[in-house]
Amino acid sequence: MxxxxxxxxxxxxxxxxxxxxxxxxxxxxxxxxxxxxxxxxxxxxxxxxxxxxxxxxxxxxxxxxxxxxxxxxxxxxxxxxxxxxxxxxxxxxxxxxxDHAHDQELAPFRLMEVEKVSDLSARIKRVRLHGSDLNRFEEFGNMHVRLLLPCSSVPDPIWPVAGPDGLTDWPDPARKPVSRVYTVRAIDTDASWVDIDVVTHGDSGAGSAWALSAKPGDQVGMFGPLGRPINRNAQHYIIGADETGLPALARLLEILPETATGLACIEVATQADVQPIENRTKINVEWLFRRDAPAGTSLALADRLIAEPWRNDLDCFGWFAAEDVAARRLRTHWRQNLGLTRDQTLAAAYWRRGVTGLMAG
Ligand SMILES: Cc1cc2nc3c(=O)[nH]c(=O)nc-3n(C[C@H](O)[C@H](O)[C@H](O)COP(=O)(O)OP(=O)(O)OC[C@H]3O[C@@H](n4cnc5c(N)ncnc54)[C@H](O)[C@@H]3O)c2cc1C
The missing domain is CATH 3.30.160.110 (Sirohaem synthase, central domain)
Known part of the structure; x- marks a missing residue:
């Protein structure tokens, strides 16, 4: 090379x-x-x-x-x-x-345009964003991006540039957009689009409010990719997610080896939130309904994964993405009770009840 x-x-x-x-x-x-x-x-x-x-x-x-x-x-x-x-x-x-030492062009940033918005299920909007030169968003093995969103207090943001260290610099901090992390559910670099599945939970969050009112032609910044690649070579997987982790979980079921076994458990509110998933593995998919319980208040998902036996006889990987309390409960079980390592498990908080714009944990 x-x-x-x-x-x-x-x-x-x-x-x-x-x-x-x-x-x-x-x-x-x-x-x-x-x-x-x-x-x-x-x-x-x-x-x-x-x-x-x-x-x-x-x-x-x-x-x-x-x-x-x-x-x-x-x-x-x-x-x-x-x-x-x-x-x-x-x-x-x-x-x-x-080389490129004084470039102000921020390599991970793309200005995107909303192409279409559809209702994927009762609470989830699929937003297709169109942009150019999207190869980097599937090149590095990471699945997430930061969307930079116009909001009511900054309807017309000034987009970021690269500072001398190569990282993000804001030319006008007063006109900085709101930033929220989402998963790229699907990407087509030839056709220059990404699909983002956004959970809507009313107008209180900037991300949710943006998705509820998004229409073709709206501009949005996209920064990334973010996140760490996960172990794609394990034999057995124990994975779980609520609606916010569902896009990443669904992508995993498309890219993990066809021979992979295990459990994928997904928490949604009701049957109306179930969506088709293309599962090319031998991992069993279970849907778990929290019914009237508000999002982020049930520990049933974490407990279901805790009840699933960890297979020490196989190369086993644990992955989880949901509300903070559930993620902490499962992380404690995997890391402290079972003594598993960082290389064997990833239990991430994708949001925290009552907290705005949690970035990850
Ligand atoms: C790596 C990563 C990937 C993610 N991928 C996705 C994804 O693909 N799709 C997706 O929808 N989310 C995803 N999330 C979660 C998303 O970033 C958070 O839910 C974020 O808080 C949403 O921003 P908001 O502006 O709508 O709400 P915020 O302004 O952050 O929060 C406002 C209020 O709403 C509550 N809230 C936040 N999220 C939810 C929710 N889902 N349900 C109910 N109440 C909520 C907060 O607790 C707070 O009280 C991801 C997070 C991470 C870290």
């Missing part, structure tokens, strides 16, 4: 010892190949590029290379996000040099 594009930056990080391992582990978790790892240096590679971090005392040198501009932007994004998350204590000022 040749990597014609190059980037680098230098940082002074006196407290690197307290967080560098977290940075390395985060970067590696994006399906990286470890090319080199010793006391003072590590180098990781992907199909689209590579990066290395080397250290001399508190001086850190970051180098990266990529096959094309999209890959280079991805390398910068992975690196800068990891430092932003874990190296706060040293306030790193990442300023890239090398």
């Amino acid at each position: 040749t990597y014609p594009l190059h980037c680098s930056c230098r940082l002074t990080l006196p407290q690197h010892a307290t967080y560098m391992e977290k940075i390395r582990s985060r970067l590696e978790s994006f399906r990286a190949t470890v090319e080199l790892q010793n006391e003072t240096e590590f180098r990781l590679s992907w199909t689209f590029g590579w990066l290395s971090i080397s250290r001399c005392d508190d001086q850190i040198t970051v180098e990266g290379g990529a096959t094309d501009a999209t890959g280079l932007a991805r390398i910068k994004d992975l690196l800068a996000t990891a430092f932003k998350l874990y190296a706060k204590i040293d306030e790193p000022q990442i300023i890239w040099t090398g």
Whole structure:
């Protein structure tokens, strides 16, 4: 593989010892190949590029290379996000040099237009968004995006650009759109569209209100992809979701191996919320109805997964996406009671009752 594009930056990080391992582990978790790892240096590679971090005392040198501009932007994004998350204590000022160093075009951002809106089930709207150059949204193995939505207080947002670190910069913070995370339910890069299935729960949330009033021609920003790739090579899966995790769960049933066995349990309000799912695996799909209980108040879904035996005789993977309390209950069971690791399970809070714009947990 040749990597014609190059980037680098230098940082002074006196407290690197307290967080560098977290940075390395985060970067590696994006399906990286470890090319080199010793006391003072590590180098990781992907199909689209590579990066290395080397250290001399508190001086850190970051180098990266990529096959094309999209890959280079991805390398910068992975690196800068990891430092932003874990190296706060040293306030790193990442300023890239090398190819595309002064580009203001924000690679993960696309301005999209609503093409059509349909009712998928009683509470879910399917919004098809049209845009250009969407390859990156299926290239990196992640399923989610951040929609940047106009709202009543900012009906005409100013869209983001890339700052010197390659991450998002807002030219006019007062005209920043509202941001909500959604799953790309389906994508067709040739026809240049993505489908997003939005749970509607009234006008109180900006995402829900946007979906309820969305019409062809409306503009919306899309940023991503986000999220971590999951283990697609396990033999047995125990997975569960409420309506917010249903788009991701449905996508998983389309991409997991045909031989995969296990349980996929989905919580919805009533029979009217059931939707057809193309299940190409041997995983059994169960629907669970919470009936009159408000969304996010029932623990029946988490308990159903807890009751499902974990198969130690098989390569088994657990995945869950729903309201925060349910996600925490299942995560505690998997991680603390069963002693399973991060590589074996992912139980994520996709929303939290009473909290606006939860990003993930
Ligand atoms: C990785 C990831 C992927 C996601 N994918 C999807 C997806 O594909 N489709 C989808 O619909 N959601 C998805 N979500 C969840 C979505 O981001 C949240 O539900 C978000 O809070 C919705 O924003 P909002 O503006 O409608 O409501 P907010 O402004 O965030 O919240 C307003 C109020 O509504 C409540 N609320 C939020 N969501 C719901 C809900 N679903 N039901 C009932 N009450 C709610 C909040 O608790 C709060 O009280 C995903 C979240 C993550 C982290």
